[in-house]
Amino acid sequence: MCDRGSQISCVSVGFVRLLLIPMCLFPFQLFCKLPIDQYLGSGWSLLCYVLFVSIFAAPFVYLQFVEGATLQRGMLRSFNDFSPIANVGGISAIVCNFIRLILNGVYLTFCISFIIFSLYHCDGRHCVGSYYMWGSCQDEWSEGDCRE
Structure with a gap:
């Protein structure tokens, strides 16, 4: 039974939505470490992070659109309808x-640059020594935090 007053229509939380809510609140950083030395030193962790964000951001967007509609x-x-103090939440x-949106844009830009450097090895200034940009520590752009 749903009793939130006469102004709010009752929203049924189905089984699928109930399963999607914990995924929306789950921190991605538990699965992919993203300190600066990880995503600059290894492109694979960055690609995995972008894949995780793509998979797990879809339920979050779905919930926001469905509940908002x-x-x-x-x-x-x-938030304010449930409790006035919940407005802080x-x-x-x-x-x-907003902060995640900015950071994920930066990570996605790095990911796209890794893909472009995999296809085109020289950009006029630097040439990548291996087939993948992150495959070699011998390149001149590698700043000492590279791991083989």
Whole structure:
């Protein structure tokens, strides 16, 4: 039974949505370490991270669109309807999503550059010594944090 007042329609949380909610809140960094030396020294960890973000971001976007379309409210109003103090949680969720959006854009840019360097070995300034950009530590752009 759902009793949230007369202003909010009742949203049924189905089995699929119930399974998707923990995935949305799960931190990606537990599966792929991304300190600076990892994603600059190894392209494979970066590619795995971008793949994980692509797979696990889809349920998050799905939940936001479905709940927003059902309730006809944004994130702040949805949090505020449950409890006025929960508005702080809504603001922090928006700030965290904004920071993740910026960081994931940076990681995706690095990933695309690795793919481009795999196809084209020279860009006029630097040439990559192996088939993959991250396959050799002998290149001049490698700054000492490269691991073989």
